[in-house]
Amino acid sequence: MFSLVSGQGLAGDNVILTINGKMTGSSPLNLSRAKLEAxxxxxIATxxxxxxxxxxxEGVPLSKLMEKVGANGKxxxxVALNDYATxxxxxxxxxxxxxxxxKQNGRYVDVADKGPLFVIYPYDDKPELKSEVYFSRSAWRVRTITIE
Known part of the structure; x- marks a missing residue:
């Protein structure tokens, strides 16, 4: 299980994602880029x-992240930094x-380029993913995930 991150220190140690809701352990859980990469x-090339x-x-498989935090909701x-929610x-x-x-094309992504976190589907792998349903789920500048 993860430990809470203070949000202080080096850039890789700053909190970039909060996960809360129905999950094992402490809620909310604040994660840094380093914790996510671990x-x-x-x-996905698409x-x-x-x-x-x-x-x-390049990023963290969301299935693996949800497993790691013990997410058990439906x-x-x-929610993104600009309050977009999906x-x-x-x-x-x-x-x-x-x-x-x-990362996009090998470099970390900042807020100006839709970062630091972006939900990405492998659109080119499955034709059904190229629809408004899945495009609307692809939030960028992600800040919070709440499991309900």
Whole structure:
């Protein structure tokens, strides 16, 4: 299980994601980029409606993150820094290999480029993912995930 992160210190130690709600252990759980990267990573190379050409996205598999925090709800409410909110069924995470992106084309992403966290589906892998349903679930500048 994770320990809480203070949000002080080096850039990699700053809190960039809070997870709360129905999960094992302490809630809320504040995670730094370093804590997220320690979970393990995955890569998706795909086109999106928000970028030109194929982009290589690297990040944490959301199924693995949810397992690590012991999430046990039926919905993940994702809220961005600009208060955009979307609901994602956790089954999407394992069924589609969704990641919480930290890097694009090998570099960390900042707020100006839709970072530091972006929900990414492998759109090019499955034609059904190229729809408004899945595009609307792809929040960028993610700040909070609440499991209900």
């Amino acid at each position: 979970i393990g990573g995955a890569t 086109t999106t409606p928000w970028h030109d050409g194929v982009i290589t996205f 919905t993940a409410f994702v 609901e994602i069924p956790p089954s999407d995470f394992s069924d589609h290999g969704v990641i919480l992106e930290l």
